[in-house]
Amino acid sequence: xxxxxxxxxxxxxxxxxxxxxxxxxxxxxxxxxxxxxxxxxxxxxxxxxxxxxxxxxxxxxxxxxxxxxxxxxxxxxxxxxxxxxxxxxxxxxxxxxxxxxxxxxxxxxxxxxxxxxxxxxxxxxxxxxxxxxxxxxxxxxxxxxxxxxxxxxxxxxxxxxxxxxxxxx
Numbered sequence: 079x080x081x082x083x084x085x086x087x088x089x090x091x092x093x094x095x096x097x098x099x100x101x102x103x104x105x106x107x108x109x110x111x112x113x114x115x116x117x118x119x120x121x122x123x124x125x126x127x128x129x130x131x132x133x134x135x136x137x138x139x140x141x142x143x144x145x146x147x148x149x150x151x152x153x154x155x156x157x158x159x160x161x162x163x164x165x166x167x168x169x170x171x172x173x174x175x176x177x178x179x180x181x182x183x184x185x186x187x188x189x190x191x192x193x194x195x196x197x198x199x200x201x202x203x204x205x206x207x208x209x210x211x212x213x214x215x216x217x218x219x220x221x222x223x224x225x226x227x228x229x230x231x232x233x234x235x236x237x238x239x240x241x242x243x244x245x246x247x
Contacts, residue, residue, distance in 0.1 A: 092162050094161075095151050095154055096162070097162045098150070099147075102144045102145070102148035105141075105144035106141055106144040106145060108140070109137045109138070110137075112133055113138060115133075116133040116137060121133075121135075173205065177197065181197040184196070185237050188239040188240070189236075189238040190238070191224065191238070191239075193239070194221050195220070198217035198220055202216065229247065
């Protein structure tokens with residue numbers, strides 16, 4: 079991934095070529111997982127297709143297409159001076175991605191509803207510039223609504239943490 083260049087402002091950016099190769103390799107790995115698991119459950123035609131027959135060949139097509147993307151990216155001779163992402167654009171994505179990753183990481187310890195309420199409060203206060211007086215009731219209300227919707231009405235248990243356990247939910 080050493081396919082970096084410097085734009086006019088002096089920021090080092092990643093080119094489209096590097097992203098094409100990286101995403102192609104990731105899709106090739108995903109295709110290998112699909113083909114391996116399809117083969118494990120049966121990907122042959124024995125009096126008809128086994129359970130993994132069609133997924134195996136879809137994974138094979140995905141692998142071949144991704145390999146073509148990787149080869150085209152590696153053999154490309156164009157200077158590729160267009161950057162995939164600029165610093166400001168990357169920061170906009172990370173402002174959403176990092177809190178979302180923290181939210182997912184907190185679910186096993188705090189439960190979905192408490193982690194969700196904290197996530198809503200964070201977003202409303204940080205990105206929306208709302209006060210805690212406005213963010214707190216909305217976050218609690220959304221979490222209570224989702225609790226009632228999934229746990230009571232649909233009867234689908236979702237991950238709970240110490241707060242829900244304390245109140246006996």
